[in-house]
Amino acid sequence: MSDQSTVFTRLPETDDEREDPERATREEVLDFWTDRFGVPPETFEGYTFWERGAGKLWLYQGTPPSPVDIEGLGMTVLRTRQEHWKPTLEAVQRFGEHASENVIRLDEDAARAFVAGEDQELDWDGDWGYLIVTHDLADEPEPVGVGLYVYGELRSQVPKGRRREV
Amino acid sequence: MEPLDRYRPIIDDFEAFIDACERPLPSAVRVNTIKATVERVRTALADADIAVEPVDWHDGLFVLPEDSPGANWPYFHGWIHGQEEVSVIPATVLDPQPGERVWDACAAPGSKTTQLAALMDDAGEVVATDNNLGRISALRTNTERLGVTTVAVTHEDGRNHSLKPFGGEGYDRALVDVPCSCEGTIRKNPDTLEDWTLSHVEGISGVQKGILKRAVEVTDPGGTVVYSTCTFAPEENEAVLDYVLEETDCEIVDYDLPLSHAPGITEWQDESFHPSVTNAKRIYPHHNDTGGFFCAKLEVPAE
Numbered sequence: 001m002s003d004q005s006t007v008f009t010r011l012p013e014t015d016d017e018r019e020d021p022e023r024a025t026r027e028e029v030l031d032f033w034t035d036r037f038g039v040p041p042e043t044f045e046g047y048t049f050w051e052r053g054a055g056k057l058w059l060y061q062g063t064p065p066s067p068v069d070i071e072g073l074g075m076t077v078l079r080t081r082q083e084h085w086k087p088t089l090e091a092v093q094r095f096g097e098h099a100s101e102n103v104i105r106l107d108e109d110a111a112r113a114f115v116a117g118e119d120q121e122l123d124w125d126g127d128w129g130y131l132i133v134t135h136d137l138a139d140e141p142e143p144v145g146v147g148l149y150v151y152g153e154l155r156s157q158v159p160k161g162r163r164r165e166v
Numbered sequence: 167m168e169p170l171d172r173y174r175p176i177i178d179d180f181e182a183f184i185d186a187c188e189r190p191l192p193s194a195v196r197v198n199t200i201k202a203t204v205e206r207v208r209t210a211l212a213d214a215d216i217a218v219e220p221v222d223w224h225d226g227l228f229v230l231p232e233d234s235p236g237a238n239w240p241y242f243h244g245w246i247h248g249q250e251e252v253s254v255i256p257a258t259v260l261d262p263q264p265g266e267r268v269w270d271a272c273a274a275p276g277s278k279t280t281q282l283a284a285l286m287d288d289a290g291e292v293v294a295t296d297n298n299l300g301r302i303s304a305l306r307t308n309t310e311r312l313g314v315t316t317v318a319v320t321h322e323d324g325r326n327h328s329l330k331p332f333g334g335e336g337y338d339r340a341l342v343d344v345p346c347s348c349e350g351t352i353r354k355n356p357d358t359l360e361d362w363t364l365s366h367v368e369g370i371s372g373v374q375k376g377i378l379k380r381a382v383e384v385t386d387p388g389g390t391v392v393y394s395t396c397t398f399a400p401e402e403n404e405a406v407l408d409y410v411l412e413e414t415d416c417e418i419v420d421y422d423l424p425l426s427h428a429p430g431i432t433e434w435q436d437e438s439f440h441p442s443v444t445n446a447k448r449i450y451p452h453h454n455d456t457g458g459f460f461c462a463k464l465e466v467p468a469e
């Protein structure tokens with residue numbers, strides 16, 4: 001068996017099936033998306049969730065036998081095993097259109113600064129914490145990534161390798 | 167261009183062929199229908215002042231005469247992926263359907279993998295294999311940016327592809343887009359022929375045979391395999407097909423290709439190949455003002 005960190009383990013459905021007490025369950029993941037962003041659980045119907053390494057969750061469509069030792073399984077979706085779970089930019093771009101809460105819409109200049117990785121001061125009446133950031137593209141709002149709102153500031157969470165001057 | 171001289175006997179209008187090989191090729195992008203529609207991409211590119219030309223045989227492709235795909239909104243959102251016109255062919259020939267299981271034997275950096283997933287409406291399973299970890303990392307970056315949820319990535323030699331991680335299940339279809347001498351990419355990489363040697367061509371041909379053979383083996387009866395290269399060398403094209411016809415149970419079948427092309431050849435130097443290799447298609451740069459390409463469709467007989 002190679003390095004454990006390359007192994008994907010399927011999430012248990014609920015607490016009853018959980019062997020590793022630190023591992024998230026599918027139920028908790030769906031609750032997270034609903035509670036934080038108002039994304040309905042049906043959004044993830046037909047997908048399976050997998051953990052690789054400590055805390056990084058992936059979402060996939062197939063059902064290979066768990067655990068499976070390969071290089072990739074669908075896309076990364078959520079970072080767990082920390083106080084505040086953090087969605088990935090990719091998950092937000094793919095599923096963020098279903099969100100109704102903790103979504104912040106930026107104008108063109110602010111959106112540019114956000115994808116360049118800049119933090120910016122702006123007003124936000126809602127909760128602090130991770131927000132889904134959107135801007136208008138081709139005449140409709142489109143989720144672009146994850147921001148962390150604290151102390152009157154939206155901190156860009158765009159990973160270094162994804163930052164762009166658009 | 168010197169290595170190309172040996173193709174004088176098999177290419178019609180050889181001078182036009184060489185002229186085309188010397189012209190640079192503009193960038194092209196494919197619309198990622200997993201995340202956007204062709205219409206929205208067209209609007210977003212226009213809003214970003216990026217000039218595009220349509221491609222007549224494929225409405226999800228745009229040529230960018232003046233730009234390269236990288237730093238713009240549609241790219242950041244994973245709505246588009248830089249992919250040349252001819253590179254789009256094999257996945258359309260394979261024609262995978264939603265819900266199927268597909269093997270992409272030489273997948274990195276994933277242009278065709280992500281196109282396969284999009285053709286399947288991102289429903290089903292695409293197992294993407296490569297033997298190069300650095301290139302696998304580029305593949306992973308592309309599947310993430312394009313929001314693909316159906317791709318599983320394995321690091322192995324395609325010749326020994328293992329079905330174990332997936333419980334031993336075979337595939338409905340396989341794409342075999344092998345490593346090759348890349349002669350057909352000369353318009354994008356003008357120095358691609360600098361290191362050309364016949365012994366490299368012959369060596370890589372052995373790898374190609376091994377991977378295509380494995381693909382036929384792991385494809386279920388009634389399934390389809392597509393073999394493609396971006397080279398003109400018959401050693402890497404018809405000779406590889408001829409080998410798998412001998413070694414495995416499969417057929418090379420005809421298909422429609424909405425681009426000008428020449429048939430596969432049955433004679434090369436002192437070798438001759440099975441007549442059905444004429445069902446494979448050779449695409450030369452002067453035919454459609456594209457890169458060069460080779461693509462064959464194989465069927466595994468139903469039981």
Ligand SMILES: C[S@@+](CC[C@H](N)C(=O)[O-])C[C@H]1O[C@@H](n2cnc3c(N)ncnc32)[C@H](O)[C@@H]1O
Nearest residue numbers: 272273274275276277278297298323324343345
């Ligand atoms: C022509 S490229 C594939 C391009 C890819 N299909 C795409 O559309 O983006 C060939 C790939 O084959 C890989 N390769 C070379 N030898 C291999 C082998 N024995 N098994 C699997 N992959 C191999 C190379 O690392 C390279 O990424």
